[in-house]
Amino acid sequence: MKRSVFRVVKHEVLIASCFLLWGIALRIYQFPNVPPGLNQDEAAIAYEAYSLLLTGADRWGNPLPVYFPAWGSGQNVLYAYLSIPIVWLFGLNSFSARAVNLLFGLLLLPLQYVCTKRMYGRTIALAATSLTAILPWHVMLSRWGLEANLFPFFLLLGTYTVSLALTDHSRKVTRIFALIPWAISFYAYGVALIILPTLLLLVALSYRKDILKKRGQWLTAILLFLLIVFPLIAFAIKNNLLHRDLGFEKFLPFSIPLLPSQRLAQVSGDNLVERLSTNIQFLLGGFEDGLIWNSIPEFPPLLMIAFPFLGIGFIALIRQFLLTKKADLFLLLLISCIPLFLLIELNVNRANAIFIPIIGISTIGFFELFNAIALATSIVVLKNQGDGEIAPPARGSLPALRPNTSDYGYVSLTSFTSLRNTLALSVAGWLLVSSLYFSNYYFQNYPDSISYAFNAGLENALDKTVELSKEKEKILISQRLSKSLPYIYILFYFKQDPRIFQANSNYMVNEKGGFEVRRFDRFYFKQEWLSLQPKETFIYLIKKGDRPPCKNSNLLYKDREWRVGRCG
Numbered sequence: 001m002k003r004s005v006f007r008v009v010k011h012e013v014l015i016a017s018c019f020l021l022w023g024i025a026l027r028i029y030q031f032p033n034v035p036p037g038l039n040q041d042e043a044a045i046a047y048e049a050y051s052l053l054l055t056g057a058d059r060w061g062n063p064l065p066v067y068f069p070a071w072g073s074g075q076n077v078l079y080a081y082l083s084i085p086i087v088w089l090f091g092l093n094s095f096s097a098r099a100v101n102l103l104f105g106l107l108l109l110p111l112q113y114v115c116t117k118r119m120y121g122r123t124i125a126l127a128a129t130s131l132t133a134i135l136p137w138h139v140m141l142s143r144w145g146l147e148a149n150l151f152p153f154f155l156l157l158g159t160y161t162v163s164l165a166l167t168d169h170s171r172k173v174t175r176i177f178a179l180i181p182w183a184i185s186f187y188a189y190g191v192a193l194i195i196l197p198t199l200l201l202l203v204a205l206s207y208r209k210d211i212l213k214k215r216g217q218w219l220t221a222i223l224l225f226l227l228i229v230f231p232l233i234a235f236a237i238k239n240n241l242l243h244r245d246l247g248f249e250k251f252l253p254f255s256i257p258l259l260p261s262q263r264l265a266q267v268s269g270d271n272l273v274e275r276l277s278t279n280i281q282f283l284l285g286g287f288e289d290g291l292i293w294n295s296i297p298e299f300p301p302l303l304m305i306a307f308p309f310l311g312i313g314f315i316a317l318i319r320q321f322l323l324t325k326k327a328d329l330f331l332l333l334l335i336s337c338i339p340l341f342l343l344i345e346l347n348v349n350r351a352n353a354i355f356i357p358i359i360g361i362s363t364i365g366f367f368e369l370f371n372a373i374a375l376a377t378s379i380v381v382l383k384n385q386g387d388g389e390i391a392p393p394a395r396g397s398l399p400a401l402r403p404n405t406s407d408y409g410y411v412s413l414t415s416f417t418s419l420r421n422t423l424a425l426s427v428a429g430w431l432l433v434s435s436l437y438f439s440n441y442y443f444q445n446y447p448d449s450i451s452y453a454f455n456a457g458l459e460n461a462l463d464k465t466v467e468l469s470k471e472k473e474k475i476l477i478s479q480r481l482s483k484s485l486p487y488i489y490i491l492f493y494f495k496q497d498p499r500i501f502q503a504n505s506n507y508m509v510n511e512k513g514g515f516e517v518r519r520f521d522r523f524y525f526k527q528e529w530l531s532l533q534p535k536e537t538f539i540y541l542i543k544k545g546d547r548p549p550c551k552n553s554n555l556l557y558k559d560r561e562w563r564v565g566r567c568g
Helices: 002-028 040-055 078-090 094-120 122-134 136-141 147-165 172-176 180-185 192-206 208-213 215-242 263-268 272-284 309-324 329-336 338-343 352-377 413-444 446-450 458-468 486-493 498-504
Strands: 474-477 505-509 515-520 538-543 554-558 562-567
Touching: 002 094, 002 122, 002 136, 002 413, 040 078, 040 094, 040 147, 040 486, 040 498, 078 094, 078 147, 094 122, 094 136, 094 147, 094 352, 122 136, 122 352, 122 413, 136 147, 136 352, 136 413, 147 172, 147 180, 147 192, 147 329, 147 352, 172 215, 180 192, 180 215, 192 208, 192 329, 192 338, 208 215, 272 338, 309 329, 309 352, 329 338, 329 352, 352 413, 413 446, 458 486, 458 538, 458 554, 458 562, 474 486, 486 515, 498 505
Parallel strands: 474 538
Antiparallel strands: 505 515, 538 562, 554 562
16 A cells, blocks of 8 residues: 555656756746837836846936836736846846846745645646746736836745645734735735735634734734835825825835826727627637737637636535635635726736635645546446445545444545556646646747837947937837837847937827827937938838838848938
């Protein structure tokens, strides 16, 4: 018996190790060159880190802001602050722009294991970690520098620290600091303002008896949580209620910017029914949002693992709640994400919080289903079709068997284990094959598909544009670099001092409440903003397929994606 269990454990660890190593390879292979180029958001947040490093302020001159004004509606700050030492060490480039997400993407894998193991045991922890390691959602998330991609890590870290704090034997310091990761997550992504108040309320209601036993320590934890979140609360009050400066701001060691537009208004849409309908389609469609930087149509972000396993796991946790009167933390987190479907139009980025509980609960669903099938089909009736006494299998472990002393029917442990392992290996094989197909497409075909969205080759094209231009000749940059931020690539690739940008840029707040930079230095971002003297020439940089900005243009340079020419 012990040898059989040892072999099963050994095989579980071996399979999980293979998935983990494969997942690590998927994240670091050809990093940071795939995706090629840079998205405007990651270039912007990396430049904020560069600006903070040089000046202690963001690119608009706000000292240590709690939220970046960015392009007008704001950008989360945590990613930039964490990037400062990396930018200091490696300079401002694609690697430093993406390194934080790579680091936390890798760290989430062991965190997934220790958190899931604590709640459900080693077998489910190994399975959940293996699954996370190869899911297209998390592989793609880890490879580019969108600041919102940090949110799942700190959400999961907080789930782990709170689960530790809710045990009777946990140390005092564990309870006092338990809420800090959730507090930090407010600075990772703004949707925390929607999810975490609900989650904290549900945890308090479900575990009220445990919390009341140590009320003094939990009160300290809440006060520490509020202290960390206070700057963002003040920001929300200033921007959503008062729309003016707060009287005490001058005494603060950080700044609270007043934004010209509100992000929530931009992402929520106007019609609740249409928003809900769109979000339901997003859910039932396997979380594909049509945005190529988030998902690849042939490979759904979660490889369709959520259906039907999420439902099975959800029912199992509800049943557990009815028996114990204590709700599972992943279950509470999943429920806390429901308001997202009512308040904002979801895509993979905005819904990234929901994937953490889905992975855990779906893994439970795997084992609930497999145990049920294996248990039902491995009952061996030895004589008289007697009723064997079967103990329910422990989640994440081999079933405990209690055969009758009268030698009536019983479950064959060997048969049960063999069948369950066969089913598990079949699913693991399917996931591995799916991951192999995904990785082949991601590294072979995806770079061509995504190059336009990440402006691949732009750095070289900009260098060529400046090289071919005459001294002080005006340069027109294609608006197609970005709808609102073409200037950010100039700041990023030429490593412009933010103080020079603030002093020499010409910008306005447009009708949508965004900062629209018309020109910086000799770079112009729309042709109508380009004022020319008689017989004055200008050089232009456009994307392949764009019309030249004048009839008699002289093409000076072209590559796969870019064209450089001169007008006048």
